[in-house]
Amino acid sequence: MAFVSSGYNPDKPMENRISDIGPRDFNEFLPPVLKNNFGQWKYHDILEPGVLLHVAESGDEVYTVRCGTARLMSITLIREMCDIADAHCDGYLRFTTRNNVEFMVDSKDKCDALKKDLQSRKFDGGSFKFPVGGTGAGVSNIVHTQGWVHCHTPATDASGTVKVIMDDLFEEFTNHNMPAPVRIAVACCLNMCGACHCSDIAVVGIHRKPPLIDHEYLDNVCEIPLAIASCPTGAVRPSKVEIDGKQYKSVAIKEERCMFCGNCYTMCPSLPLSDKEGDGIALMVGGKVSNRISMPKFSKVVVAFIPNEPPRWPTLVKTIRTILDVYKADANKYERLGDWAERIGWERFFEKTGIEFTPHLIDDFRDPAYYTWRQSTQFKF
Amino acid sequence: MAKHKTPLLDQLESGPWPSFVSDLKLEAEVRAKNEKNVNYQIPVEVVEDLLGVLELSFTDGETHWKHGGIVGVFGYGGGVIGRYCDQPEAFPGVAHFHTVRVAQPTGKYYTTEFLRQIIDIWDMRGSGLTNMHGSTGDIVFLGTTTPQLEEIFYELTHDANVDLGGSGSNLRTPAACLGQSRCEYACYDAQGLCYDMTMEFQDELHRPAFPYKFKFKFDACPNSCVCALARSDFSVVGIWKDEIRIDQEAVAAYVGGEFAPNAGAHSGRDWGKFNIQTEVCDNCPSKCITYADNKLTINDKECVHCMHCINTMPRALMIGNDRGASILCGAKAPILDGPQLSSLLVPFIKVEEPYTEVKDVVENIWDWWMEEGKNRERLGETMRRMGFQKLLEVTNTKADPRHVQEPRHNPYIFWKADEVDGPWERDVNEYRKRHQR
Numbered sequence: 026m027a028f029v030s031s032g033y034n035p036d037k038p039m040e041n042r043i044s045d046i047g048p049r050d051f052n053e054f055l056p057p058v059l060k061n062n063f064g065q066w067k068y069h070d071i072l073e074p075g076v077l078l079h080v081a082e083s084g085d086e087v088y089t090v091r092c093g094t095a096r097l098m099s100i101t102l103i104r105e106m107c108d109i110a111d112a113h114c115d116g117y118l119r120f121t122t123r124n125n126v127e128f129m130v131d132s133k134d135k136c137d138a139l140k141k142d143l144q145s146r147k148f149d150g151g152s153f154k155f156p157v158g159g160t161g162a163g164v165s166n167i168v169h170t171q172g173w174v175h176c177h178t179p180a181t182d183a184s185g186t187v188k189v190i191m192d193d194l195f196e197e198f199t200n201h202n203m204p205a206p207v208r209i210a211v212a213c214c215l216n217m218c219g220a221c222h223c224s225d226i227a228v229v230g231i232h233r234k235p236p237l238i239d240h241e242y243l244d245n246v247c248e249i250p251l252a253i254a255s256c257p258t259g260a261v262r263p264s265k266v267e268i269d270g271k272q273y274k275s276v277a278i279k280e281e282r283c284m285f286c287g288n289c290y291t292m293c294p295s296l297p298l299s300d301k302e303g304d305g306i307a308l309m310v311g312g313k314v315s316n317r318i319s320m321p322k323f324s325k326v327v328v329a330f331i332p333n334e335p336p337r338w339p340t341l342v343k344t345i346r347t348i349l350d351v352y353k354a355d356a357n358k359y360e361r362l363g364d365w366a367e368r369i370g371w372e373r374f375f376e377k378t379g380i381e382f383t384p385h386l387i388d389d390f391r392d393p394a395y396y397t398w399r400q401s402t403q404f405k406f
Numbered sequence: 407m408a409k410h411k412t413p414l415l416d417q418l419e420s421g422p423w424p425s426f427v428s429d430l431k432l433e434a435e436v437r438a439k440n441e442k443n444v445n446y447q448i449p450v451e452v453v454e455d456l457l458g459v460l461e462l463s464f465t466d467g468e469t470h471w472k473h474g475g476i477v478g479v480f481g482y483g484g485g486v487i488g489r490y491c492d493q494p495e496a497f498p499g500v501a502h503f504h505t506v507r508v509a510q511p512t513g514k515y516y517t518t519e520f521l522r523q524i525i526d527i528w529d530m531r532g533s534g535l536t537n538m539h540g541s542t543g544d545i546v547f548l549g550t551t552t553p554q555l556e557e558i559f560y561e562l563t564h565d566a567n568v569d570l571g572g573s574g575s576n577l578r579t580p581a582a583c584l585g586q587s588r589c590e591y592a593c594y595d596a597q598g599l600c601y602d603m604t605m606e607f608q609d610e611l612h613r614p615a616f617p618y619k620f621k622f623k624f625d626a627c628p629n630s631c632v633c634a635l636a637r638s639d640f641s642v643v644g645i646w647k648d649e650i651r652i653d654q655e656a657v658a659a660y661v662g663g664e665f666a667p668n669a670g671a672h673s674g675r676d677w678g679k680f681n682i683q684t685e686v687c688d689n690c691p692s693k694c695i696t697y698a699d700n701k702l703t704i705n706d707k708e709c710v711h712c713m714h715c716i717n718t719m720p721r722a723l724m725i726g727n728d729r730g731a732s733i734l735c736g737a738k739a740p741i742l743d744g745p746q747l748s749s750l751l752v753p754f755i756k757v758e759e760p761y762t763e764v765k766d767v768v769e770n771i772w773d774w775w776m777e778e779g780k781n782r783e784r785l786g787e788t789m790r791r792m793g794f795q796k797l798l799e800v801t802n803t804k805a806d807p808r809h810v811q812e813p814r815h816n817p818y819i820f821w822k823a824d825e826v827d828g829p830w831e832r833d834v835n836e837y838r839k840r841h842q843r
Contacts, residue, residue: 031558031561032560032564035556038480039480043564048510048568048569048579048604049520051512051513051597054511054516054517054520055587067721068669068721070670074674095424097535097548098536099430101429101432101534102429103521103536106521107518107521118516118518118521120516122581149419150428152420152421152423152425155424156423161670161674162671163674175548177471177473182463185464188418188421188423188427189418195421198423201671201674206671215741219541219637220541221739257741294472301468304468316710316711316713318690319691321630335464336414336418337418359668390744
């Protein structure tokens with residue numbers, strides 16, 4: 026492993042430095058059929074799950090095959106995608122905003138050959154490398170985060186939870202059986218990187234124990250006022266602590282005011298809070314971002330806690346499946362999960378899904394909480 | 407032979423969904439064999455050790471990454487997320503495991519030539535693992551050591567002509583839906599605007615100068631495929647101002663069953679014969695569509711551009727010709743004061759090169775927020791603390807009923823002194839002449 030220089034000279038770091046060039050211009054990467062018909066598309070069809078046809082004013086056609094990916098992927102797998110794109114698609118491919126990969130061709134014959142090739146590729150363990158689907162009224166890929174693979178603040182894992190949920194919902198990825206698209210997101214802490222606050226179903230890692238305080242180190246590694254300002258409920262205050270006769274500047278945390286968000290740890294490495302038994306998942310439902318029929322909605326917490334059960338999180342998977350089965354059976358065509366829950370009423374949502382309603386689900390965060398209570402005699406028994 | 411036993415992770419190799427574990431194991435093997443004779447610049451066993459540390463997290467139910475990590479490249483204040491394992495002796499391959507954010511082409515279109523070029527760099531100088539892509543849009547190169555950062559940056563900029571993405575309290579990497587490249591709903595060139603704005607504000611992206619992070623996202627229509635109004639501080643959403651174009655013959659083809667509703671999105675289930683009344687007219691949020699005497703009529707003045715009818719009958723209904731975008735501001739995740747979606751600021755703006763009007767709005771917002779925003783306060787929170795009226799003022803926007811979902815229901819109304827006849831400085835003795843104590 027001998028060091029190989031790129032040409033960068035550490036003795037003259039600013040010499041030959043190129044900066045502020047940004048991304049490559051997307052026009053360099055558009056397949057010719059898209060470039061020729063840019064802004065001139067007439068209509069589209071979903072020919073089957075995972076396969077789209079777009080027709081331009083010119084009559085030109087482009088067939089797109091969409092495949093699921095794990096998002097976390099190796100360059101060996103990307104090279105395989107490149108081989109596929111070279112063999113079938115003149116060396117073009119793209120990724121979607123939900124981290125699926127799309128291969129495009131300009132005729133039905135090429136499309137069929139491409140699809141067959143994609144479906145034939147599997148990992149040694151047996152899972153599909155490029156499952157075709159993710160279109161229409163089904164369950165597409167799960168937007169997710171880093172989890173235990175790379176992040177320091179997670180309360181759960183992302184890649185693992187996503188894999189087990191998608192294994193269970195695989196039928197829904199490869200079909201158009203739902204009343205409307207179902208968007209699932211996973212965030213491993215409530216920073217909610219990604220789309221959890223606006224998804225049909227959202228898996229959010231939560232803690233249930235206040236932070237530990239590393240008093241002997243805190244003042245050396247933390248900007249104490251930042252840790253104090255980081256708390257949404259004002260639970261953190263400055264304090265002095267004596268350990269073995271030595272005085273330390275530190276913080277105190279009022280435990281009954283702490284709701285374990287972990288934001289003080291984000292700001293201060295001496296306030297770790299992860300915990301095997303304490304950590305787990307809150308399940309949220311009913312969010313959406315599109316403006317179709319109803320306005321965009323936030324997801325709402327319907328299960329306050331599901332334990333982490335690696336590697337396959339059975340309780341989590343079963344709860345999501347239960348919600349989706351009830352929604353699928355009960356909702357009207359075009360009705361997103363949140364539209365359905367609001368139409369039937371949340372009391373009916375809990376009844377139909379069999380999910381227990383607990384006090385944790387009642388909002389108690391500042392003034393806006395009041396607006397989530399029920400100022401009406403309109404309710405169902 | 408795998409370096410670490412991974413009995414828990416092994417259970418994630420079964421099932422139909424692409425297994426990241428199988429993929430990582432394969433990459434570990436490829437590196438161990440090194441058939442291409444790559445001169446690996448970070449430990450060959452990096453992927454093995456990542457699997458090892460992940461297995462440990464699956465056992466412990468806790469992450470094994472140390473807090474934070476500040477690394478980067480000269481000239482920039484962001485772009486690399488430093489990360490160190492908290493068990494470096496057990497897993498030396500991931501003692502350093504920094505993430506490099508690489509600026510992605512808008513719409514995430516690639517040629518295999520470009521992809522191969524950048525992953526060859528990563529093969530030699532990184533772990534060979536990626537995220538395609540990060541939630542904000544970046545190509546994410548997952549795992550390398552500090553000494554490789556400048557080398558990677560040098561090769562990316564000199565050989566692949568591509569820059570880093572953003573991180574920290576700055577403009578993060580903008581992203582767009584695929585826009586006009588492959589969608590008939592696109593009301594403006596979302597990719598073009600995204601690319602132009604990314605290039606215009608490179609300094610703001612690479613050198614943190616803001617109170618906190620700031621994101622742009624560009625959706626070409628209200629379907630929001632890149633989730634602009636949920637996931638960006640400055641959300642540009644395409645819209646039209648005139649009439650939805652109707653092809654009555656195509657409407658008849660939907661009614662007659664020749665065309666599948668919603669382009670076939672519900673084909674997996676028998677929903678009965680397409681019923682234009684219940685599926686389209688009755689679902690219209692403003693009830694401005696009627697179907698009578700085999701003719702579809704839309705009262706466009708009452709249309710709220712929700713896209714439902716167009717989504718349902720894409721071959722019969724098309725966006726109008728007077729196109730532009732709405733600008734909405736302030737979306738954010740829950741920390742600190744609760745989640746926000748973006749709020750409507752500019753109902754309609756023309757989106758044409760060189761995009762000066764859109765940039766003026768951004769720059770006015772930044773001038774205000776960079777001055778007034780508190781440390782780590784997102785724009786959405788500054789708006790809540792200082793009031794939506796302030797945002798209107800700084801962007802020279804006239805208040806409009808479209809700015810609210812409903813008017814306020816408390817009477818705690820601020821007035822400025824110059825809005826009120828007579829001075830605020832009043833003499834209590836004058837008052838007492840009229841009203842005895």
